[in-house]
Amino acid sequence: MLGSWVKVIVDRPLGSTHPQYQDLIYPVNYGYIEGTMAPDGEEQDAYILGIEVPLKEFAGKVIAVIHRHNDIEEKWVVVPERVYFSKEKIQELTYFQEQYFHSEIVMEEAE
Numbered sequence: 029m030l031g032s033w034v035k036v037i038v039d040r041p042l043g044s045t046h047p048q049y050q051d052l053i054y055p056v057n058y059g060y061i062e063g064t065m066a067p068d069g070e071e072q073d074a075y076i077l078g079i080e081v082p083l084k085e086f087a088g089k090v091i092a093v094i095h096r097h098n099d100i101e102e103k104w105v106v107v108p109e110r111v112y113f114s115k116e117k118i119q120e121l122t123y124f125q126e127q128y129f130h131s132e133i134v135m136e137e138a139e
Contacts, residue, residue, distance in 0.1 A: 041082035074104040092135035
């Protein structure tokens with residue numbers, strides 16, 4: 029999936045609150061890849077980085093996978109064309125939610 033182009037349906041736009049945890053506000057757009065099933069039996073979740081406005085959907089490139097060691101889910105990181113984020117920046121931007129999990133960021137080497 030790394031390097032793949034995907035379409036993300038945004039169900040938690042930038043600035044929205046988590047449906048179960050009202051004090052958790054999304055600083056990035058977050059959604060799922062329709063038709064791509066994840067290990068948890070739901071459609072694959074994705075963070076969209078590099079876009080600073082709320083979205084309803086987005087087509088971009090998967091540059092990283094956040095692999096959670098203490099959870100069945102993985103999160104894909106999707107960005108616009110020709111945009112790159114370091115592992116450190118991805119960790120910083122997704123910390124609002126990933127702080128609750130022991131995870132590692134897997135990505136291809138920069139070109």
